[in-house]
Amino acid sequence: MSKTPITVAYGDGIGPEIMDATLKILDAAGAQLDIETIEIGEKVYLRGGTTGLEESAWDSLRRTKVFLKAPITTPQGGGYKSLNVTIRKALGLYANVRPAVAYYPFVETKHPNMDVVIIRENEEDLYAGIEHRQTEQVYQCLKLITQPGSEKVIRYAFEYARSYGRKKVTCFVKDNIMKLTDGIFHRMFDEIGKEYPDIEKETWIVDIGAAKLANSPEEFDVIVMPNLYGDIMSDIAAQISGSVGLGGSANIGDQCAMFEAVHGSAPPLAGKNLANPSGLLLAAVMMLQHIGQPEVASRVHNAWLKTIEDGIHTFDIYREGISKQQVGTKEFAQAVIDRL
Amino acid sequence: MSKTPITVAYGDGIGPEIMDATLKILDAAGAQLDIETIEIGEKVYLRGGTTGLEESAWDSLRRTKVFLKAPITTPQGGGYKSLNVTIRKALGLYANVRPAVAYYPFVETKHPNMDVVIIRENEEDLYAGIEHRQTEQVYQCLKLITQPGSEKVIRYAFEYARSYGRKKVTCFVKDNIMKLTDGIFHRMFDEIGKEYPDIEKETWIVDIGAAKLANSPEEFDVIVMPNLYGDIMSDIAAQISGSVGLGGSANIGDQCAMFEAVHGSAPPLAGKNLANPSGLLLAAVMMLQHIGQPEVASRVHNAWLKTIEDGIHTFDIYREGISKQQVGTKEFAQAVIDRL
Ligand SMILES: CC(C)[C@H](C(=O)O)[C@@H](O)C(=O)O
Ligand SMILES: CC(C)[C@H](C(=O)O)[C@@H](O)C(=O)O
Numbered sequence: 001m002s003k004t005p006i007t008v009a010y011g012d013g014i015g016p017e018i019m020d021a022t023l024k025i026l027d028a029a030g031a032q033l034d035i036e037t038i039e040i041g042e043k044v045y046l047r048g049g050t051t052g053l054e055e056s057a058w059d060s061l062r063r064t065k066v067f068l069k070a071p072i073t074t075p076q077g078g079g080y081k082s083l084n085v086t087i088r089k090a091l092g093l094y095a096n097v098r099p100a101v102a103y104y105p106f107v108e109t110k111h112p113n114m115d116v117v118i119i120r121e122n123e124e125d126l127y128a129g130i131e132h133r134q135t136e137q138v139y140q141c142l143k144l145i146t147q148p149g150s151e152k153v154i155r156y157a158f159e160y161a162r163s164y165g166r167k168k169v170t171c172f173v174k175d176n177i178m179k180l181t182d183g184i185f186h187r188m189f190d191e192i193g194k195e196y197p198d199i200e201k202e203t204w205i206v207d208i209g210a211a212k213l214a215n216s217p218e219e220f221d222v223i224v225m226p227n228l229y230g231d232i233m234s235d236i237a238a239q240i241s242g243s244v245g246l247g248g249s250a251n252i253g254d255q256c257a258m259f260e261a262v263h264g265s266a267p268p269l270a271g272k273n274l275a276n277p278s279g280l281l282l283a284a285v286m287m288l289q290h291i292g293q294p295e296v297a298s299r300v301h302n303a304w305l306k307t308i309e310d311g312i313h314t315f316d317i318y319r320e321g322i323s324k325q326q327v328g329t330k331e332f333a334q335a336v337i338d339r340l
Numbered sequence: 341m342s343k344t345p346i347t348v349a350y351g352d353g354i355g356p357e358i359m360d361a362t363l364k365i366l367d368a369a370g371a372q373l374d375i376e377t378i379e380i381g382e383k384v385y386l387r388g389g390t391t392g393l394e395e396s397a398w399d400s401l402r403r404t405k406v407f408l409k410a411p412i413t414t415p416q417g418g419g420y421k422s423l424n425v426t427i428r429k430a431l432g433l434y435a436n437v438r439p440a441v442a443y444y445p446f447v448e449t450k451h452p453n454m455d456v457v458i459i460r461e462n463e464e465d466l467y468a469g470i471e472h473r474q475t476e477q478v479y480q481c482l483k484l485i486t487q488p489g490s491e492k493v494i495r496y497a498f499e500y501a502r503s504y505g506r507k508k509v510t511c512f513v514k515d516n517i518m519k520l521t522d523g524i525f526h527r528m529f530d531e532i533g534k535e536y537p538d539i540e541k542e543t544w545i546v547d548i549g550a551a552k553l554a555n556s557p558e559e560f561d562v563i564v565m566p567n568l569y570g571d572i573m574s575d576i577a578a579q580i581s582g583s584v585g586l587g588g589s590a591n592i593g594d595q596c597a598m599f600e601a602v603h604g605s606a607p608p609l610a611g612k613n614l615a616n617p618s619g620l621l622l623a624a625v626m627m628l629q630h631i632g633q634p635e636v637a638s639r640v641h642n643a644w645l646k647t648i649e650d651g652i653h654t655f656d657i658y659r660e661g662i663s664k665q666q667v668g669t670k671e672f673a674q675a676v677i678d679r680l
Contacts (some may be wrong), residue, residue: 074516097430126514139523140484145481146481180472231547236550
């Protein structure tokens with residue numbers, strides 16, 4: 001198999017450690033990757049880049065079109081643009097895919113049967129960043145929803161459901177209030193849904209949907225929604241599934257894709273060989289599927305699962321009675337490699 | 341004690357039954373109320389009122405300034421404005437107060453220790469209803485946050501915390517993205533917070549806060565936030581506390597106030613003596629506090645609590661092993677009256 005070129009960024013905080021662990025596992029599993037490394041994040045911001053990404057990094061991303069990204073730290077103080085939002089927009093990453101799965105009893109959760117994938121529109125909505133001060137005391141932000149933008153992410157959600165054998169796609173909107181913006185999202189959901197008669201469809205007003213998701217997440221399968229709702233719901237889902245530390249995510253565009261952990265750079269844990277590399281590793285599994293190396297993806301995923309099921313874990317997902325061995329980042333990676 | 345004039349609307353669906361039950365209990369408890377009844381909701385909408393509220397109803401509301409409202413049904417089809425949003429704006433009801441309390445073991449919940457009050461800004465944000473179609477495929481909605489609007493609801497939250505002996509006020513915003521609109525809300529929180537040194541303060545980015553709320557609601561006390569986040573978080577909190585059926589809410593303005601259940605009009609249950617009147621009753625308890633009849637408020641609240649603790653309940657909150665007697669709406673009201 002020829003090697004697939006990918007761009008890798010080690011990020012800040014715990015980023016370097018979990019990236020190291022992840023890449024070691026991928027290598028041992030036989031992933032065929034040609035890795036280009038770029039620098040992003042805090043240091044780049046502080047060198048004066050308002051976006052935390054330099055021109056050479058963009059060159060690499062445009063060339064490889066696949067980005068495995070560790071979490072970064074945005075420096076304190078104003079004037080820094082969100083790197084994530086910048087990348088999503090610059091590379092046209094319109095769908096953000098965030099699975100949230102319970103690994104009970106190995107990971108503590110109140111929702112042992114949940115297995116939901118949140119697919120979030122990733123470029124529009126209030127994230128368009130159009131904001132201004134209208135008068136001294138009045139501030140405005142523009143929420144923007146387009147028909148093609150809605151159509152793309154909704155179609156992606158149905159295709160995703162079909163190719164992963166999922167039974168139902170749910171839509172969250174607030175179109176009793178936002179009849180035009182959320183209205184078009186809802187209408188596109190109904191319209192595109194007709195092309196997928198094999199898949200069950202339902203729509204919830206976002207507040208009611210959110211309440212159901214928080215209370216009985218096992219009733220959902222794939223959920224698609226506008227950007228801001230997706231931001232909130234995917235964090236809820238990750239957390240109640242047991243740990244944000246296990247969440248991986250894919251940002252998908254027509255040309256490019258970016259894969260990352262759901263969690264942040266956790267500066268207090270950095271450099272201590274404590275961090276859980278699972279979120280980034282599960283993102284890397286999604287990357288392997290995306291670049292056409294599904295067998296390697298399965299191999300890594302199964303070895304990770306086996307490690308967890310053997311009671312081997314980092315400090316963050318300790319469970320009384322289930323825990324067999326609490327290990328550091330490196331030892332956890334080695335345990336996964338031993339099970340490949 | 342002289343009687344306080346209030347306006348009452350029986351609403352649609354289960355509205356009339358739960359209002360009947362509630363008013364019977366208030367009367368038996370010795371509430372001093374001079375009740376004016378108005379008609380709102382589905383029938384009024386269908387008579388051609390786009391807001392579901394006629395002029396004579398407005399007259400009553402402006403006169404009494406206190407509104408106890410049962411849920412209504414908005415007719416299917418377009419063109420109907422949300423009655424709730426209309427009333428909130430017309431009467432300047434800037435703070436929406438929604439307690440979510442677990443009554444474990446009498447009501448099933450995964451979060452037995454939660455006792456949180458969500459205070460939601462109630463007039464601004466995306467609810468301003470400024471929406472348009474910019475081009476054939478592009479839709480926009482304006483999110484509006486003002487300094488005075490933020491200040492008012494935040495001050496209300498701190499005053500509420502102080503007068504009910506609450507220890508902490510938390511703020512949810514997304515000002516890493518919406519630096520101006522959510523930014524002003526956050527800044528006002530920090531500024532006004534300084535006037536309340538006796539109260540603990542914290543701020544969470546809304547996605548992370550939402551995840552914490554869904555996972556460990558017992559860590560929160562009072563939470564204040566902009567309109568849309570509050571809409572979503574208050575439904576989550578109500579649901580995971582055990583039942584939306586138990587949620588009462590207050591909409592507070594400088595002049596007027598409206599009290600209602602968090603749940604809807606549930607047409608399939610209507611007229612069957614099945615509905616749980618607790619949400620509206622607990623809203624009425626908040627009303628009694630508001631109009632200066634706190635002893636009656638406590639009497640009603642304690643009798644309700646005693647009823648629940650005696651295992652007497654409507655069908656919706658049945659619990660194996662705890663349930664002593666499942667009753668209808670009327671019998672539940674009688675059980676509360678017996679315990680006054
Ligand atoms: C860091 C922030 C801009 C980002 C977002 O809101 O999209 C994060 O919360 C996420 O969900 O990836
Ligand atoms: C009915 C709807 C307009 C309303 C809202 O979004 O405010 C409801 O969800 C609520 O929370 O009271």
